[in-house]
Amino acid sequence: DVQMTQSPSSLSASVGDRVTITCRASQSVTSFLNWFQQKPGKAPNLLIYAASTLHSGVPSRFSGSGSGTDFTLTINSLQPEDFATYYCQQSYVAPATFGGGTKVEIK
Amino acid sequence: EVQLVESGGDLVPPGGSLRLSCAASGFTFSSYWMTWVRQAPGKGLEWLANIKQDGSEKYYVDSVKGRFTISRDNAKNSLYLQMNSLKAEDTAMYYCARVELERQGTYHYYYMDVWGKGTTVAVSS
Numbered sequence: 001d002v003q004m005t006q007s008p009s010s011l012s013a014s015v016g017d018r019v020t021i022t023c024r025a026s027q028s029v030t031s032f033l034n035w036f037q038q039k040p041g042k043a044p045n046l047l048i049y050a051a052s053t054l055h056s057g058v059p060s061r062f063s064g065s066g067s068g069t070d071f072t073l074t075i076n077s078l079q080p081e082d083f084a085t086y087y088c089q090q091s092y093v094a095p096a097t098f099g100g101g102t103k104v105e106i107k
Numbered sequence: 108e109v110q111l112v113e114s115g116g117d118l119v120p121p122g123g124s125l126r127l128s129c130a131a132s133g134f135t136f137s138s139y140w141m142t143w144v145r146q147a148p149g150k151g152l153e154w155l156a157n158i159k160q161d162g163s164e165k166y167y168v169d170s171v172k173g174r175f176t177i178s179r180d181n182a183k184n185s186l187y188l189q190m191n192s193l194k195a196e197d198t199a200m201y202y203c204a205r206v207e208l209e210r211q212g213t214y215h216y217y218y219m220d221v222w223g224k225g226t227t228v229a230v231s232s
Contacts, residue, residue: 030214032214032216034218036152038152042224043202043222043223043225044144044152044202044222045222046220049218049220050209050211050216050218053216055218055220087152089152089154091216091217091218094166095168095169096154097154098151099151101152
């Protein structure tokens with residue numbers, strides 16, 4: 001299986017900060033990389049698919065980049081509603097696998 | 108409104124069985140691949156199984172292969188997960204999700220774009 005490693009596992013940031021989360025795959029997944037946001041007690045929500053395509057309705061402060069094995073999720077000007085856990089997921093090699101998550105907390 | 112609603116979660120003893128359901132509304136259910144994903148308490152997400160629009164193709168993660176069966180009834184707009192030989196490590200929140208496919212150039216990307224709220228399965232004696 002393709003192992004997805006996210007870093008950091010958690011971070012503290014302030015409203016207005018720029019936040020960057022990294023996801024690394026154990027082998028190339030080309031651009032078959034999705035990002036999800038999950039708030040406590042809620043289901044995940046799709047943010048970005050195909051590494052950099054913003055899902056409908058997702059604010060433009062979210063962006064994704066990367067290809068092959070290294071990917072980045074960036075949140076520009078962090079908002080109060082962005083404090084959550086973020087997961088990357090590859091859909092290139094079966095089975096689809098998720099990263100361990102990055103928890104974004106309030107500083 | 109596009110919606111998925113899971114049901115059927117319960118407390119079951121090890122070795123027991125359970126059938127989860129997922130009711131879809133607000134979209135043409137028969138046009139989409141569907142999937143199940145679970146999340147153990149305090150842990151990350153684990154993809155479990157996919158099923159094609161007509162049910163002719165099904166795929167499973169190794170950890171549930173032979174124990175879990177995904178199925179669907181397009182006439183009832185419903186997705187199911189039959190879980191047998193349950194183990195303590197199957198304790199989790201179980202989500203159903205819609206799978207969207209999008210072509211970009213030569214690639215066909217797939218991603219889970221609509222999720223239900225989940226149903227809780229606890230396996231314990």
